[in-house]
Amino acid sequence: MDVTILIPARYASTRYPGKPLAELTLPDGSRKSLIEMTWEAAQNVAGAARVAVATDDERIVDAAKGFGAEVVMTDEACRNGTERCADALEKGGIETDLVVNLQGDAPLTPPWFLTALIEAMAADPEAEVATPVLRCDPVTYGHFIEDRKAGRVGGTTAVFDARGRGLYFSKEVIPYIAPGRMPDPIPVFHHVGVYAYRPAALAAYTAWDEGPLERMEGLEQLRFLENGASVACVEVDASGRVFWELNNPEDIxxxxAALKEI
Known part of the structure; x- marks a missing residue:
């Protein structure tokens, strides 16, 4: 399969304006922007024929070109990363078998997460979209609970059926577990904000209106579920890494800390 990795990045984030250009301190003391770290992560994915940043902001264009990335300018009207990936395919004249959306707020995403999606889509022609899910370890589950208690919107959780098809995604911690009834292992799955789409699924997505669930939760993938599309949830193994996205300044x-453990 010909695979294109797109990194959608917008400056005007509601919760964290300028997030793609936020700098993190690396273990060696140097500092690097979130978008550059994400681009470097994409370079380590085997089998990707092309990696490009998709944005509508000149500040991100300048930064991306500064570290050597290909950039596709997209429409300001794109409401989320999926719409931006669809627009980048059209604006960039990109022809490909599979688009991987590596959102620029997850520098801890291991390359094997993306490889797992590519392999899952190659093996399952019925899947229109695939996305990784990661069983919560005690540290990650604790972050979820801490954020909710503090009134912060943190990561996203996912529930799926016996075939691994997505049933729902939420910024709440689902399923609910009553006090004293926590099973082992923890039955909560962290949704990793990475997607693999067939181009036809992207084209269909932009033709659908935003649905009520997507609007309320602010989760773009719910548009696929609301319109009956098949979303494969691919369970991945962090292999000892702590995974977390940069959703709020408090996540830095x-x-x-997690980068020091890699």
Whole structure:
């Protein structure tokens, strides 16, 4: 399969304006922007024929070109990363068998997460979209609970059926587990904000209106579920790494601490 990795990045984030250009301190003391770290992660994915940043902001264009990335300018009207990937295919004249959306807020995403999606889509022609899910370890589950208690919107959780098809995604911690009834292993799955789409699924997505669930949760992948599309949830193994996205400024210390453990 011909695989293109797109990194959608916008400056005007509601919760964290300028997030793609936020700098993190690396273990050696140097500092690097979130978008550059994401681009470097994409370079380590075997089998990707092309990697490009998709944005509508000249500040991100300048930064991306500064570290050697290909950039596709997209429409300001794109409401989320999936719409931006669809627009980048059209604006960039990109022809490919599979588009991987590596969102620029997850520098801890291991390359094997993306490889797992590519392999899953190659093996399952019925899947229109695939996305990774990661069983929560005690540290990650604790971050979820801490954020909710503090009134912060943190990561996203996912529930799926016996075939691994997505049933729902939420910024709440689902399924709910009553006090004293926590099973082992923890039955909560962290949704990793990475997607693999067939181009036809992207084209269909942009033709659908934003649905009520997507609008309320602010989760772009719910548009696929609301319109009956098949979303494969691919369970991945972090192999000892702590995974977390950069959703709020408070996440920076968490990610910097996790980088020291890699």
């Amino acid at each position: 210390p968490r990610i910097e």
